[in-house]
Amino acid sequence: MQPNWLAQRSYLTPNRIGLSYYQEKWTFKELYEEAVRIAEKLAAFHLHKGDRIALLAPSRPELILMIYGCMERGIEIVLLNGRLSPYELQYQIQDAEVKAVLVHEEEKQKLPEDVEYILFTEVFHAEGVEIEAVEEWDDEATISIMYTSGTTGFPKGVRQTVRNHSSSAISSALNLGLKEDDVWLCTVPIFHISGFSILMRSLLYGMQVRLYEKFDVTLCAAEIAQGLVTRMSAVAVMLERVLSYMEEHGLKAHPNFSSILAGGGPVPVDYLKRAERLQLQVVQTYGMTETSSQTATLSSEDAMQKAGSAGKPLFFNQIRIEGSKKPTDEGEICIRGPHVTPGYIGRFATRPALDAGWLKTGDIGYLDEEGYLYVIDRRADLIISGGENIYPAEIENVLLAHPAVKEAGVCGMDDSVWGQVPVAFVVLKKEAAAEELLSFCKMRLASYKLPKNIIFIDELPRNGSNKLVRRKLKELLQ
Amino acid sequence: MQPNWLAQRSYLTPNRIGLSYYQEKWTFKELYEEAVRIAEKLAAFHLHKGDRIALLAPSRPELILMIYGCMERGIEIVLLNGRLSPYELQYQIQDAEVKAVLVHEEEKQKLPEDVEYILFTEVFHAEGVEIEAVEEWDDEATISIMYTSGTTGFPKGVRQTVRNHSSSAISSALNLGLKEDDVWLCTVPIFHISGFSILMRSLLYGMQVRLYEKFDVTLCAAEIAQGLVTRMSAVAVMLERVLSYMEEHGLKAHPNFSSILAGGGPVPVDYLKRAERLQLQVVQTYGMTETSSQTATLSSEDAMQKAGSAGKPLFFNQIRIEGSKKPTDEGEICIRGPHVTPGYIGRFATRPALDAGWLKTGDIGYLDEEGYLYVIDRRADLIISGGENIYPAEIENVLLAHPAVKEAGVCGMDDSVWGQVPVAFVVLKKEAAAEELLSFCKMRLASYKLPKNIIFIDELPRNGSNKLVRRKLKELLQ
Numbered sequence: 001m002q003p004n005w006l007a008q009r010s011y012l013t014p015n016r017i018g019l020s021y022y023q024e025k026w027t028f029k030e031l032y033e034e035a036v037r038i039a040e041k042l043a044a045f046h047l048h049k050g051d052r053i054a055l056l057a058p059s060r061p062e063l064i065l066m067i068y069g070c071m072e073r074g075i076e077i078v079l080l081n082g083r084l085s086p087y088e089l090q091y092q093i094q095d096a097e098v099k100a101v102l103v104h105e106e107e108k109q110k111l112p113e114d115v116e117y118i119l120f121t122e123v124f125h126a127e128g129v130e131i132e133a134v135e136e137w138d139d140e141a142t143i144s145i146m147y148t149s150g151t152t153g154f155p156k157g158v159r160q161t162v163r164n165h166s167s168s169a170i171s172s173a174l175n176l177g178l179k180e181d182d183v184w185l186c187t188v189p190i191f192h193i194s195g196f197s198i199l200m201r202s203l204l205y206g207m208q209v210r211l212y213e214k215f216d217v218t219l220c221a222a223e224i225a226q227g228l229v230t231r232m233s234a235v236a237v238m239l240e241r242v243l244s245y246m247e248e249h250g251l252k253a254h255p256n257f258s259s260i261l262a263g264g265g266p267v268p269v270d271y272l273k274r275a276e277r278l279q280l281q282v283v284q285t286y287g288m289t290e291t292s293s294q295t296a297t298l299s300s301e302d303a304m305q306k307a308g309s310a311g312k313p314l315f316f317n318q319i320r321i322e323g324s325k326k327p328t329d330e331g332e333i334c335i336r337g338p339h340v341t342p343g344y345i346g347r348f349a350t351r352p353a354l355d356a357g358w359l360k361t362g363d364i365g366y367l368d369e370e371g372y373l374y375v376i377d378r379r380a381d382l383i384i385s386g387g388e389n390i391y392p393a394e395i396e397n398v399l400l401a402h403p404a405v406k407e408a409g410v411c412g413m414d415d416s417v418w419g420q421v422p423v424a425f426v427v428l429k430k431e432a433a434a435e436e437l438l439s440f441c442k443m444r445l446a447s448y449k450l451p452k453n454i455i456f457i458d459e460l461p462r463n464g465s466n467k468l469v470r471r472k473l474k475e476l477l478q
Numbered sequence: 479m480q481p482n483w484l485a486q487r488s489y490l491t492p493n494r495i496g497l498s499y500y501q502e503k504w505t506f507k508e509l510y511e512e513a514v515r516i517a518e519k520l521a522a523f524h525l526h527k528g529d530r531i532a533l534l535a536p537s538r539p540e541l542i543l544m545i546y547g548c549m550e551r552g553i554e555i556v557l558l559n560g561r562l563s564p565y566e567l568q569y570q571i572q573d574a575e576v577k578a579v580l581v582h583e584e585e586k587q588k589l590p591e592d593v594e595y596i597l598f599t600e601v602f603h604a605e606g607v608e609i610e611a612v613e614e615w616d617d618e619a620t621i622s623i624m625y626t627s628g629t630t631g632f633p634k635g636v637r638q639t640v641r642n643h644s645s646s647a648i649s650s651a652l653n654l655g656l657k658e659d660d661v662w663l664c665t666v667p668i669f670h671i672s673g674f675s676i677l678m679r680s681l682l683y684g685m686q687v688r689l690y691e692k693f694d695v696t697l698c699a700a701e702i703a704q705g706l707v708t709r710m711s712a713v714a715v716m717l718e719r720v721l722s723y724m725e726e727h728g729l730k731a732h733p734n735f736s737s738i739l740a741g742g743g744p745v746p747v748d749y750l751k752r753a754e755r756l757q758l759q760v761v762q763t764y765g766m767t768e769t770s771s772q773t774a775t776l777s778s779e780d781a782m783q784k785a786g787s788a789g790k791p792l793f794f795n796q797i798r799i800e801g802s803k804k805p806t807d808e809g810e811i812c813i814r815g816p817h818v819t820p821g822y823i824g825r826f827a828t829r830p831a832l833d834a835g836w837l838k839t840g841d842i843g844y845l846d847e848e849g850y851l852y853v854i855d856r857r858a859d860l861i862i863s864g865g866e867n868i869y870p871a872e873i874e875n876v877l878l879a880h881p882a883v884k885e886a887g888v889c890g891m892d893d894s895v896w897g898q899v900p901v902a903f904v905v906l907k908k909e910a911a912a913e914e915l916l917s918f919c920k921m922r923l924a925s926y927k928l929p930k931n932i933i934f935i936d937e938l939p940r941n942g943s944n945k946l947v948r949r950k951l952k953e954l955l956q
Contacts (some may be wrong), residue, residue, distance in 0.1 A: 001835075011849050012790050148590055174683060178656045204793065205652060263784050312490050315682065318481055357479075371489050 001136040002162055005073050005203040006032045008235050009044060013206040020140075020183075021061045021211045028206065031068055038069025040128030045118060047100060049074035049134060052145070052345075054093055056080040056111065057104035059213050062120055063201065066102060067190070074134050078145045078157065080193040083388070084111040087444040088155075092147050095346035096157050118447060139163040144196055145345055148289040149384050150362070150379040153393030157345040158353075160193070164292040165200040167338035171314035172294055176231075176259065176283065178205055185232040187220060188387065198292035221245040224280070227254030234344055235264040235387030236271065236419055239282065243274045253280040259300060261285055264300040265419060266375075271308045286310030286375055290341045290359055295319070296373050310365075310371040315338075319373055322360070327367040329455040330376060334358040381470040383412035383420045388448050390422055392470055395451060398444045404432035409460045411473040412450065424451035425473055427459060479614040481638055483681040484510045484550050485732055487721075491684040498661075499539045499689045507682065509546055514879065516547025518606030522658065523596060525578060527552035527612060530573055530823075534558040534589065535582035537668050537691045542677065544580060545668070549621060552612050556623045556635065557669040560867070564590040565922040566633075570625050573824035574635050600767045617641040622674055623823055625768040628840070629858040631871030635823040638671070642770040643678040645816035649792035650675075650772055654737065654761065656683055657741035663710040664689040665698060666865065672711050672741055675771035689878070699723040702758070705732030712918075713742040713865030714749065714897055721752045731758040738764055738779060742865040743897060745851075747785045764788030768819045768837055774851050787850040788843075791815075797851055800838070805845040808854060812836040833956055859948040866926050868900050870948055873929060876922045877902060882910035887938045889928065889951035902929035903951055905937060 009018070010032030018028040026034070047053060053070065057063040070077045078096045081090055090112040093101060095306055101117040103110075111117060127356040143160050161167035184201065186209050188194040202209045212219065221242055223229045234242070239262055246252070259281035267284055275282045281300035287293045296319060298311030313319045317337035335356045343353040353359060361407050361435030362379025383390040399408035406429035412420035426437065434454040441450055461472035487496070488510030496506040504512070531548065533555055535541040548555050556574045558567055568590040572577060580593040589595060619640050625633040662679065664687050666672040680687045688707050690697065699720055701707045712720070717740055724730070738758035741791060745762055753760045758899030759778035765771045774797060791797045795815035802809030814836045821831040831837060840857025861868040870888035877886035884907035890898035904915065912932040919928055939950035 002794060008793060012793065014848075170652075173651060173656060174648075177650060177658055180655055315486060315490065316480060370492075 001138060002166060004072070004134055004137055006035050006068055007133065007135070009203050009206055016206050017204075017208045018202055019061060019064055019209050019211060024061065026061070032072075034065050035068035035072040036133070037128060038065060040131055041123050041126040042069060042073055042075065043129040043131045043358045044126045045100065045123070047073070047075055050076070051099045052076040052078060052096060054078040054080050054096060054098045054101045055103075055191075056082060056089070056101065056107050057120060058082065058106060058259065059186070059211060060104075061211065062104060062124075063190055063210065064209070065119065065354060066123070067199065072134070073131070074137070074141065076142045076145060078147075079196065081147075081189070081191045081446070082107055082110060083448060085442075085444050086110065088367070088446060090115065092155060092157070094252075095146060095155075097346070098102055104406070105135045133277065139161045140342065143200075146191070146193060146196075146289045148389065149380075149391035149394050151391075151393060153391060153397040154347065155394075156348040158289045158341050159343055159345060160196075160289075160292045161342060164193055164341060165197070166204060166340050167316055168197060168292040168294065169201045169204045170270070171316050171337075171339065172201065173205065174315045176261075178207075178459060179230065179258070180206075181256075182231060182258070183208040183210050183229045185210045185212070185220065185229040187215045187238070188233050188235070190389075193287070193289050193293045194387070198233060213242075217245045218243045221249065221251055224253050224257050225251040227256035229256045231261065231264065233261045236262060236267050237386045237417055239267060239271055243278065243280075246278050246280070247274065252278050255279075259283045261294070261297075263287060263294075264384050266308050266310070267303075269304070272303050272307070281330070284310060286373065288361065288378035290353065290361075291317075291335055291337075292339050292341070295335050295339065298372070302372070306368075306372050307433075309368070309374050311373060312371055313373075314339075319367070320358070321366055324366070329370060330364055330366045333363045333365045333373070333375065335361060379407070381411065383410075383422050385412075385415070385420050385422070385448055386418040388446075390449050392422070395422055395424060395441070395445065395449055398441050399426060399437060402440050403438055404428050404430045407460050409468050409473050411453065411470045411477070413474075413477055415452075421452040422452045423455065423473075423477065424448060424458060425455050425457045425476065427457060454474070479616060482550070482612055482615055482645060483918050484513050484546055485611070485613070487684060494684050494860045495686045496680055496684075497539060497542055497687050497689060502539065504539070509543070510550075511545035512543050513550040514602065514611070515606060517551035519601050519604040520547060520553065521607040521609045522604045523578065523601070524755060525551070525553055526609075526803070529577045530574060532556040532558050532574060532579045533581075533590075533669075534560060534567070534579065534585050535598060536560065536584060537664070537673070537689060538582075539689065540602075541668055541893060542687070542689065544598065545677065551609070552615070552619065554620045554623060556625075557674065559625075559669045559924070560585055560666070561924045561926060562588075563921065563923050564588065565591045566924060570633060570635070573633075574623060575714055575824070579671075579741070588608060590773070593893070597770060607734075615640045615718055618820065621678075624669070624671060624674075624675070626867065627858075627869035627872050628870060629869075631869060631875040632825065633872075634826040636767045636819050637821055637823060638674075638767075638770045638800045638819060642817050642819060643672060643675070644682060645923070646675060646770040646772065646795055646836065647679045647682045649794050649817065650679065651683060652793045653775055654739075655710065656685075658684075659734075659735070661686040661688050661707045662708060663688045663690070663698065663701065663707040665716070666711050666713070670865075671765070671767050671771045672865070676711060681787050693719075695719045696722045699727065699729055702731050703729040705734035708734055708736045709739065711741065714740060714745050715864045715895055717745060717749055717753070721749060721758075724756050724758070725752065730756050731949050733757075735920065737761045738893070739772070741765060741772075742862045744786050744788070747782070750781050750785070753786065762788060764851065766839065768831065768839075769795075769813055769815075770777050770817050770819070772814070773813050776850070779892060780850070784846075784850050787846070787852050789851060790849055791851075792817075797845070798836070799844055800836075808842055808844045811839045811841045811843045811851070813839060837953040859889060861888075861900050863890075863898050863900070863926055864896040866924075870900070873900055873902060873919070873923065873927055875903060876919050877915060879922075880910070880915055880918050882906050882908045884916070885938050887946050887948060887951050888909045889948045889955070891930065891952075891955055893930075900927060900928040901931045901933065901951075901955065903935045904955065905935060
């Protein structure tokens with residue numbers, strides 16, 4: 001059991017700032033009181049401890065307050081990605097069997113037509129119902145659920161528990177350190193673990209979240225240069241824009257600024273060199289939805305000599321390489337620790353997430369002689385584009401649903417801005433134009449998943465057992 | 479399960495300094511390799527995982543290495559207090575049923591005559607036996623055992639597990655913060671939780687322990703002033719000496735120095751004011767053997783306005799007041815959290831330590847309106863003298879064993895140097911001089927427990943049920 005984080009944080013440091021958004025600020029006491037009020041209002045909608053809801057909203061304080069309200073009440077939160085198509089959202093809402101979908105007014109048009117929802121304003125304006133406070137949280141209780149795909153192309157709802165989030169936040173603090181005046185800039189999506197985990201750290205550390213609705217390079221660079229923030233999470237494309245802006249405007253990182261935590265694949269060495277000149281520390285990290293954020297990090301000091309590495313595990317985490325004779329040979333990266341999900345919900349609920357306590361990531365990598373992890377191939381040919389994960393099978397499944405398509409294969413293509421973008425290879429069974437296939441995809445896929453190019457081909461590269469070899473698609477690209 | 483801390487720390491930060499002693503230094507890699515070597519040597523004495531040994535040694539690197547060797551091997555460590563009498567040590571060694579007593583050459587004369595022991599040098603010079611590494615530690619495994627008395631006067635062996643120590647260290651970091659270059663000055667006894675917990679933090683944080691064999695005010699003040707250390711644990715009497723020295727020599731705390739963690743009762747306001755003038759932050763703490771160190775702390779900022787308070791609980795800890803109508807009324811302080819011992823060994827092994835998860839401390843206190851804890855009366859009339867706990871019943875039991883003593887009652891007397899010192903009230907059944915009773919005590923009690931005064935009296939103050947009222951002894955003193 002753990003004390004209710006919101007109540008405990010408000011008790012311990014009531015007057016510290018827990019959240020800021022432009023000029024607005026909330027102390028932890030105010031956040032807690034808001035969370036209690038929202039919990040009382042949710043009770044008016046018959047939403048209680050153990051129930052599951054889905055949230056769809058922009059990254060604004062209302063979303064944070066709604067999340068804290070759900071946590072206060074012990075309601076499981078399915079975080080919906082606002083960039084997904086209605087078709088994709090429909091799948092997640094149905095699979096999660098949520099009791100309600102809570103949606104911000106401005107995003108309700110993103111929902112599939114036949115989904116019932118409750119607007120944020122309806123919740124905020126409801127008359128609250130008096131309820132009993134939840135004083136302690138079970139370590140195994142689910143706080144959040146995020147969907148992630150895999151080999152099948154069917155997204156799986158990953159449970160992230162009280163223990164997962166607390167151990168992740170703790171391991172991160174043991175690694176990065178912790179100052180009383182830390183402020184973590186959150187401009188990555190809250191519906192991804194990169195953003196959500198900042199909220200969890202805030203509650204456990206008593207640390208301010210500096211929230212942006214969208215990535216704003218001008219504001220971001222200014223706050224780093226003035227030391228108004230001390231930490232930031234970013235993907236490479238954001239980092240590059242911050243670097244360019246700071247270079248152009250002659251800005252340097254303030255000595256109070258500790259580091260940028262950069263996820264979603266290795267940061268190009270060129271960026272690291274430029275960051276160094278700006279006195280900006282970059283900590284690279286390897287993590288995933290199933291590990292509730294970071295599982296390994298590469299410190300700023302090691303960044304150059306270990307370029308391309310994801311670093312070493314955090315203290316309570318273990319990483320091992322399976323399927324190779326020794327860890328320094330390539331094999332599957334397996335992860336163990338209190339930050340690893342206990343499993344899935346919905347159609348994958350019965351599929352064990354772990355093998356004797358170990359999460360088999362599907363990612364291929366190795367450990368060097370000193371134990372630094374190198375990730376050399378992503379699970380299920382995962383494409384990471386501007387920090388968003390794209391699974392080829394998801395796009396292939398959509399293409400195969402088109403009546404003209406006989407076979408489809410998707411792979412990632414290097415892109416100077418986004419890191420990678422998806423490209424599709426298609427074998428037709430009857431005539432169809434690329435535009436037609438693309439508009440078919442648009443109806444069903446988030447825009448960042450749309451193939452940047454559709455290439456018609458006579459046959460797809462397959463192996464002896466007739467399985468698609470996506471690696472060979474990449475060769476065809478060159 | 480947790481990864482073996484020694485192995486994990488050596489893997490993650492092999493080249494960071496983990497221990498220093500005067501000019502000597504050990505990296506975490508060196509500490510780990512030493513620990514493995516000692517574990518192999520202990521195996522030569524048939525000491526293995528799950529066995530229990532007792533340690534008696536001065537606070538020197540050999541003791542730290544021996545502790546780490548035992549931890550590496552999964553051997554439970556009973557930490558013997560070198561200030562105890564042979565009589566007291568005998569009790570603990572027997573009660574703990576240890577498989578071996580490991581003693582440093584210089585302290586072997588402290589042991590009771592008939593106790594078999596293994597000298598540190600014998601271990602260090604032994605030929606090691608190759609053993610299999612213990613890769614993971616069970617959260618419930620006992621790392622250390624420390625004896626503490628109570629109402630009965632019979633010391634109880636308190637188990638401190640992997641979970642207890644890790645959660646204590648984590649909660650402390652969430653509260654005090656953590657810097658990569660933190661160095662914790664350890665000049666409090668390793669056989670007390672105040673010292674032992676510094677070692678645990680070192681392994682979990684990757685932090686240097688700056689070890690002193692004895693408290694050395696000159697060195698200590700110099701290292702604080704030069705910023706060579708950043709944290710220090712102290713009791714009030716040590717703090718006062720540091721303050722005096724720094725005042726006399728015109729020293730100020732270095733900006734790198736974070737704070738002194740002061741335990742063993744509230745720090746006099748006068749000390750706090752003097753510390754402020756020296757830019758020395760003092761964090762007061764309330765903790766005990768059963769909570770593996772701190773359970774509540776009072777931050778430096780709050781020290782003045784909340785003088786006399788022990789502060790608020792650490793994040794994962796809960797404190798409640800029982801036996802009163804509301805928490806702001808006096809009652810028994812009860813503590814819950816992952817840092818609380820699961821129980822005792824030896825003769826108290828079957829006595830449950832917890833009541834529905836709560837440790838009933840026996841201490842009397844209250845929470846003010848803002849939730850700050852005030853400890854107003856210690857359990858079992860506990861006397862804290864220079865950081866050492868003295869239980870009146872222990873001294874009374876010894877006095878009662880003297881043939882001339884009919885009744886005995888002990889209480890604490892305020893002392894400007896030690897905070898408190900014990901004083902005994904004795905009802906004689908036949909003639910005896912105070913000196914005779916004192917030398918009788920000397921044979922059986924640690925010197926810090928010896929009554930500073932023996933007062934002969936006709937009868938002891940008792941209540942209706944004929945129970946000794948020690949509070950009234952204090953009144954007799956005035």
